[in-house]
Amino acid sequence: MPDIEKDKVIAVLNQILESELAGVVRYTHHSFLVFGFGRIPIVSWLRQQADESLLHAHQAGEWITTLGEYPSLGIGALLDSHTTDITTILRESLTAEDVALGLYRDLLALVKDRSVALEEYARQMIAVEEMHAGEVDKMLRKPGTVGTSGERGAAH
Template identity: 65%
Template sequence: MANTGIDQDAVVQVLNHILEAELAGVVRYTHYALMVFGYNRIPIVSWMRGQANESLLHANEAGELITHLGGHPSLGIGPLLETHKHDIGDILRESLEHETQALAEYYSLLELVNGRNVLLEEYARRMCALEETHVGEVRKMLLKPGG
């Protein structure tokens, strides 16, 4: 890859944080899906499992970019907050915190590559948009109907 003026070490470090956060999302959403009970279980479990699958895809994509840059993908997993409260509202608030932290990592990447590397900039912008959507979805899910 041509020298594009990016700090490759810093970019790989942020990509590794993203990889770890997305892997934590796989574990987190898989766990949450197992802990949902009540009338709306089926659609919520389906959504959670979809989030887990999407997190795995995002982790793979971050890992591929790390190796593209000549880096070494982390074997770590990001923080796994567990409040042991399994009300759907509690689960969604934990999920919102996780999504917000992941979004911050993607914005950190965008800062490092903006105007310097088209591949990484387009990736960061796309992922920021996806994570912004996830944050918005979870916020809407936490609203009371008619509120």
């Protein structure tokens, strides 16, 4: 089994760490901006996502120190669209989660057949993030439709 290219792996892990930390801030911020009848379950869902992003940040940071390197103190990009519209909030989340998913895919490409543990970690995170994106997509669909939110018009 060839060795991992540590510098490249660390660079991606640091980007993952920063992007997950941005997720903690983004979900927490959005959780303050939910008003109306659906407030209670949506606030609680957003705060669960913040907790999950923090857990993912911990996992990435632990991998960085496991590999003997120094974790970044930076944070990923944060956009403030000043919206209280749930659809916009969810779409922004989906875009940000897509970025994170891309980073986990980059990690998988770097560690595949080189480190069983890192490969397991990357695959597990890809599965978790894909299921998360699927869940958000369902929340973005109009009740009564089945097609994914990207396939509007394919509704039955």
